[in-house]
Amino acid sequence: MTAAPVTVRVPAKVNVQLAVGGRRPDGFHDLANVFLAVGLYDEVTATAGAAGEGPVITASGPDVGSIPLDTTNLAAKAALALAAHHGVAPDVRLHIVKDIPVAGGMAGGSADAAAALLACDALWGLDTPREQLLAICAELGSDVPFSLVGGAALGEGRGEILTPLEVAGPFHWVFAVADGGLSTPAVYRECDRLRQESGGGDTVADVPAPAADPALLDALRTGDPYALAAVLVNDLQAAALSLRPALAGTLATGTDAGALAALVSGSGPTCAFLAPDADTAAKIAVTLAASGTCRGARPAASPAPGATVVRTA
Ligand SMILES: C[C@](O)(CO)[C@H](O)COP(=O)(O)OP(=O)(O)OC[C@H]1O[C@@H](n2ccc(N)nc2=O)[C@H](O)[C@@H]1O
Numbered sequence: 343m344t345a346a347p348v349t350v351r352v353p354a355k356v357n358v359q360l361a362v363g364g365r366r367p368d369g370f371h372d373l374a375n376v377f378l379a380v381g382l383y384d385e386v387t388a389t390a391g392a393a394g395e396g397p398v399i400t401a402s403g404p405d406v407g408s409i410p411l412d413t414t415n416l417a418a419k420a421a422l423a424l425a426a427h428h429g430v431a432p433d434v435r436l437h438i439v440k441d442i443p444v445a446g447g448m449a450g451g452s453a454d455a456a457a458a459l460l461a462c463d464a465l466w467g468l469d470t471p472r473e474q475l476l477a478i479c480a481e482l483g484s485d486v487p488f489s490l491v492g493g494a495a496l497g498e499g500r501g502e503i504l505t506p507l508e509v510a511g512p513f514h515w516v517f518a519v520a521d522g523g524l525s526t527p528a529v530y531r532e533c534d535r536l537r538q539e540s541g542g543g544d545t546v547a548d549v550p551a552p553a554a555d556p557a558l559l560d561a562l563r564t565g566d567p568y569a570l571a572a573v574l575v576n577d578l579q580a581a582a583l584s585l586r587p588a589l590a591g592t593l594a595t596g597t598d599a600g601a602l603a604a605l606v607s608g609s610g611p612t613c614a615f616l617a618p619d620a621d622t623a624a625k626i627a628v629t630l631a632a633s634g635t636c637r638g639a640r641p642a643a644s645p646a647p648g649a650t651v652v653r654t655a
């Protein structure tokens with residue numbers, strides 16, 4: 343009997359604190375990365391594939407023209423990694439319903455990897471222990487473990503070593519989606535270049551070790567948007583603005599429309615706006631969408647749960 347298809351829903355993320363340390367010898371940067379999952383979701387459905395065909399990717403949604411449909415898709419890589427871990431055949435059809443902006447700094451590819459991992463695990467009846475799933479996630483990318491876990495978490499190391507955080511809420515956000523993406527490695531490189539240019543150096547010997555801000559952790563715990571707005575910080579923001587100066591106009595538009603704070607989401611170019619309540623978030627979204635400073639604006643609340651099986655047919 344063929345196993346029933348499995349659908350997993352997985353959230354996007356915003357980094358409420360992204361403290362970036364110096365460039366390590368392996369090219370990565372040590373982080374104090376406070377992740378918050380937000381209620382914008384992709385869905386990945388895994389269906390049994392024909393013997394020998396490997397992972398087959400299909401996708402639907404407005405931006406899917408810019409994602410790869412071969413084995414470089416992070417969802418395919420996740421299926422291959424899980425199959426290799428267990429020594430099983432990686433035959434699976436993965437359909438991605440994509441709502442998370444592509445190359446937008448919201449971990450869309452990472453989300454699909456985490457979702458595919460969970461969906462294949464259920465489809466293939468593997469029951470992989472959580473720690474092993476998290477280890478496979480970390481091999482796939484620095485953001486992938488958080489996509490599995492969701493909620494709020496501090497990511498240390500290159501972002502893959504997670505400590506869950508207490509978080510109240512809801513926090514109300516608006517996300518301004520830009521035309522075109524930004525490459526994550528290019529943004530980290532630009533951060534290094536700006537550090538060198540300012541004379542401070544860009545290696546672990548030059549840059550103070552990143553640390554989570556206790557005031558920010560308190561604001562998450564108490565669910566206070568005003569306190570959170572006062573301490574939001576993204577060390578990659580200057581680099582994203584340097585590569586995409588027009589984002590300054592987007593940030594200013596959302597702030598003028600009533601956001602408590604505005605910042606670039608992760609490596610950008612999506613901009614995130616924290617609102618005091620859901621009504622204000624809806625108004626900010628309308629103003630941003632009409633402003634011509636972004637391609638679209640999406641309200642979303644956080645925290646959101648991590649990758650979750652939502653359907654088996
Ligand atoms: C910007 C963030 O989204 C914030 O959460 C992440 O740090 C990026 O995570 P990601 O997209 O999962 O990144 P990975 O796939 O692990 O790495 C892609 C590239 O980003 C850079 N990279 C990533 C993470 C990190 N801590 N330091 C880095 O310098 C490296 O050039 C790396 O080759």
Ligand SMILES: Nc1ncnc2c1ncn2[C@@H]1O[C@H](COP(=O)(O)OP(=O)(O)OP(=O)(O)O)[C@@H](O)[C@H]1O
Nearest residue numbers: 415416444445446447448449450451452454485526
């Ligand atoms: N399933 C996928 N969805 C989106 N992009 C993918 C996927 N698989 C591979 N990619 C590639 O990864 C690149 C980065 O896309 P992604 O949407 O993950 O960026 P991002 O949100 O900026 O990532 P992050 O916030 O983790 O740095 C894309 O340009 C695309 O070519």
